[in-house]
Amino acid sequence: MKRRLSALLAALLLTASMPIVSLAQEPAPAAEAGKAPGAAPESGRGAEAAEAGSAGTEHATPHYPLKKPPHMSWSFAGPFGHWDLGQLQRGLKIYKEVCSACHSMNLVSFRNLTALGYSDAQVRALAAEYQVTDPAPNAQGEMFQRPGIPADRLPAPFPNPEAAAAALGGAHPPDLSLIAKARAVERGFPYFVFDIFTQYAEGGPDYIHGLLTGYGQTPPEHTTIAPGTHYNPYFISGPALAMAQPLTDGQVTFDDGAPQTVDQYARDVAAFLMWAAEPHLVARKATGFVVMIFLIGFAVMLYLVKKRIWAATPH
Template sequence: MKRLLSVLLTAGVLVAPTLAMAQHNPAAAPAAEGQIVGDAPGAAPDSAKGAEASTSGSGGEAHATPHYPLEKPSELDWTFAGPFGHWDLGQLQRGLKVYKEVCSTCHSMNLVSFRDFGALGYSDAQVRALAAEYQITDPSPNASGEMFQRPGIPSDRLPSPYPNPEAAAAALGGAHPPDLSLLAKARSIERGFPTFVFDIFTQYAEGGPDYIHNLLTSYGEPVPEHFVVQPGTYYNPAFVSSFALAMPAPLSDGAVTYDDGAPQTVEQYSRDVSAFLMWAAEPHLVERKATGFVVMIFLIGFAIMLYLVKNRVWADTPH
């Protein structure tokens, strides 16, 4: 048995270097069926090594993988920006009108109640009249056990244009439009380093409105040659998930009539509805910033007072 083990060990010592040399030198070992000599199984070709590539559907030309959105939103001037911001009630009322006449045909706002519009400067009578324009399915059945519809009341939430998400997807080609209640907080582009550090001090919270405005105003740009837009989608370089989306351009000049003399343009419509969606997502934004500013002043004053008290208490103590 000992002699057999010694023979096997000797054979292993002789064979192992030979196999190692064969693996190191591709020419010394035959290639497996279907494998390219010199490349590991599953390895990318040399043209794609070290960089991601995408190929257009027509020319086959390689292009670097894009990072979305293709166009990052510009920082706009909003009245609610900064620690001393405030809501422009006229702009919010115009944004509500844009939502009612344009956006509400597809998008819901299930977390907003009619009575919340009192914060936009509307009276109780105006809020009741606005709610009565909608037909609401009462959550409780009638005496016969049947569901029924009635005019809306201030405590009702804005109804969805579709009975359920499946019906919305079926009516819109398989794409379910998102609810807009919190969209201005949910859609925001990462600003990266070091910008986000300065945002802590400037209290930048307008990423959502900046993105929404950029998205609504970026339709109609020429499609680059290496992008293939599928049927039923529309090119938009401001979209956060791709270069095209299923929603066509919702706004056009003159689509909504303003009573206060504001410009009836896509630029103005997008600004107004973006501000309105920001208010819907965080209606207490201005109050929160004001409270935070007062708290910071108090903490700074309190820290100064503690420092002076410490010096007074330990003034006569030798160090």
């Protein structure tokens, strides 16, 4: 038995040493002209250089947006917030003159604009500036165009999403009716804890403002920008987007003396889009504040009643 184990161990040792012996007996390659003996061939040196380069340029997976939008100050923020009607009217003007060329607002009617401080006559005049397709056919069974009325929705620049994508190089611009509620960057811990008490709901406007003012920056090293796209570190889905910079200084004229800058344009249109997404935001916050005060008072009253009822009962 011992002899069999010794023979088996010797065979295993011989088999394990065979590759080492063969490698040791392998002849060395001939030295190339002008190179020292034992120098690595070009293919080997290229592989080593590539490995060294990849090790030096290795980066972690980026998380978008590359920059979080700055926290802005809004009139409608907090439990005592209110709408700045002048700002909302300027934002509507920016949408009409700039954004409406590509983006729709299919959920906003002309009659809703009375909440921005416009009279019924002004809303009717604004709606009449547009030609809309009547939802019902005429007596001949044909669809027809007519001037808009307050009950109509804001007209879209394209008849359908496919037409919009075909006209804009394959990119379909999103509808802006709810964009201020649909786009927001997570604030993370511990900010979301404080947001419960501050009633923070301005993530969408912050993001819109950051996106509109984030153009024109130099992409970081090793960031690939696809042809036909534009770098923007605040874009939530990647390093670049198909939409070119939409706003420039002096592009829209204000009648109330507000600054005609990209930053002001971005603030105003972001506030307008927040109103469009949640027109009852201010009323909701005011109601919630009153309810919280009532619940606190009711809890105090219940505690005092409990103390009164059980005061004579021994514990």
